[in-house]
Amino acid sequence: MSETQPDPKQQINTSEPETVTPVLTGKQAKRANATVMGMLIATGLTLALCLVPVLMNPAPKMQARDVDVAAVANQAAGDAGYSPLAPELPEGWTANYARWNTGSNDGVATWEVGYLTPSTEFIKLVQTDAANPTWLYQSTGDSTVAGERPAGGVTWELRDSKNGEAAMVADVEGQTVVLSGSADLSEFDVLAEHVVRELRGN
DSSP, X not given: OOOOOOOGGGOOOOSOOOOOOOOOOHHHHHHHHHHHHHHHHHHHXXXXXXXXXXXXXXXXXXXXXXOOHHHHHHHHHHHHSSOOOOOOOOTTOEEEEEEEEOOTTTSOOEEEEEEEOTTSOEEEEEEESOOOHHHHHHHTTSOEEEEEEEETTEEXXXXXXXXXXXXXXXXXXXXXXXXXXXXXXXXXXXXXXXXXXXXXXX
16 A cells, blocks of 8 residues: 655645734834824823813812801700800901711710811811810821920910821810811911810800
8 A cells, every 4th residue: 555645735834924024114104203292292282281270270278158156056065065165266267167076986076166267277176075095096187296385374285197287185174175277386376275265264
């Protein structure tokens, strides 16, 4: 029985095909580069046009609402079991809000007032008779003690928070008062003095 030799013409080529590398002409390369540059320029112009209105319209500072703090404090007194602070502040100070917080989230009920200072900065006042270290840490923005600051005849604990805001904490007449915000410390002093004066009945 004779063996049939495969026809060399019918043999399957198992070798891998050669990779063809495209070669761009000088004009083609120039056009490709011009397209990329055009896209980058267009993207840059688009970003610039988007930034212009943002830069020309910065975020507005908090606007004053001038809430009647004394009236809200009188309403909250029954729930608080103490007299919520409503200090009479100098001209230029206004209150954005005043509210009783039942403490449903952290277990510490508080009286809270948000003040806008004469320089249009913000200070939050928080008052409670049930403070604890965990609550104090959280209510001052996870702050660390930076020192002490006298105001109103009381030595306040000065704290620095992670968000760059300051906080002043003091225990006066059985009440813990926390002042925190973006205002200058001199404005903190003004509020602190009036807080102490009211708590001491002066």
